[in-house]
Amino acid sequence: MKKAVFVALDYDNQKDVENLLQKLGDPQETYLKIGMELYYHYGSNLVKTLVEQGYHIFLDLKLHDIPNTVYQAAKQIGKLGVFCTTVHALGGSAMIAAAKKGLVDSTPKGSEVPKLLAVTELTSISAATLANEQNCSLSMAEEVVSLAQTAKNAGADGVICSPLEVQNLREIVGQDFLYVTPGIRLSAKANDDQKRTATPLKAKEFGSSAIVVGRPITKAESPAQVYQEIKKEFE
Numbered sequence: 539m540k541k542a543v544f545v546a547l548d549y550d551n552q553k554d555v556e557n558l559l560q561k562l563g564d565p566q567e568t569y570l571k572i573g574m575e576l577y578y579h580y581g582s583n584l585v586k587t588l589v590e591q592g593y594h595i596f597l598d599l600k601l602h603d604i605p606n607t608v609y610q611a612a613k614q615i616g617k618l619g620v621f622c623t624t625v626h627a628l629g630g631s632a633m634i635a636a637a638k639k640g641l642v643d644s645t646p647k648g649s650e651v652p653k654l655l656a657v658t659e660l661t662s663i664s665a666a667t668l669a670n671e672q673n674c675s676l677s678m679a680e681e682v683v684s685l686a687q688t689a690k691n692a693g694a695d696g697v698i699c700s701p702l703e704v705q706n707l708r709e710i711v712g713q714d715f716l717y718v719t720p721g722i723r724l725s726a727k728a729n730d731d732q733k734r735t736a737t738p739l740k741a742k743e744f745g746s747s748a749i750v751v752g753r754p755i756t757k758a759e760s761p762a763q764v765y766q767e768i769k770k771e772f773e
């Protein structure tokens with residue numbers, strides 16, 4: 539997988555999406571993430587439109603349900619031509635395997651099966667929240683490794699984690715797995731709701747396979763300029 543910068547299109551309307559895309563350049567070279575906000579409004583039509591325009595689409599719906607429900611949902615996603623999609627690793631190995639099977643079963647012959655990424659611990663979760671609210675006795679690093687191992691054994695192609703965990707994951711879970719990292723911030727002053735963050739350069743040094751960037755680009759005064767700077771720093 540190319541060391542891509544996925545722009546998280548966390549907008550509530552298509553006009554804002556179109557305005558941004560006009561500034562980002564060649565669709566074939568552009569990686570976009572569509573999450574719940576846009577998907578719940580525009581559904582799969584917007585996904586299909588952007589795929590047809592040549593964009594690489596990361597459809598982030600974070601499936602988390604019983605295996606049969608996730609299998610059926612993944613079968614719908616497999617038809618869309620997206621580049622990758624997500625489930626929550628906490629759903630367990632049977633659910634992750636069901637998602638993978640759904641994607642494989644529904645992807646048209648000759649097309650590439652979307653990569654399945656399992657979300658480990660959200661980058662908005664701190665070590666204190668992991669301990670106090672999830673009552674997890676493992677450290678953040680150990681918990682993320684454990685979820686990543688489950689995901690890999692169940693057939694996922696990679697995980698979503700914070701850049702801070704990637705070095706350790708590469709050593710323990712392996713190099714032959716994708717480590718896609720949100721929680722990217724250009725300065726520690728603007729963390730918003732993110733708790734485990736790093737700059738694009740640090741993410742690159744830690745070994746992230748790809749990064750996901752939303753507000754640092756979408757809320758910038760010159761989104762296209764910030765996007766190009768992040769790309770240069772990471773790729």
Ligand SMILES: O=C(O)c1cc(=O)[nH]c(=O)n1[C@@H]1O[C@H](COP(=O)(O)O)[C@@H](O)[C@H]1O
Binds near residue numbers: 657660
């Ligand atoms: O699955 C994700 O993409 C995701 C997982 C995670 O642990 N943390 C996380 O921030 N994300 C997504 O990555 C994007 C980050 O957005 P910003 O914080 O605005 O850069 C959002 O669309 C989140 O939904």
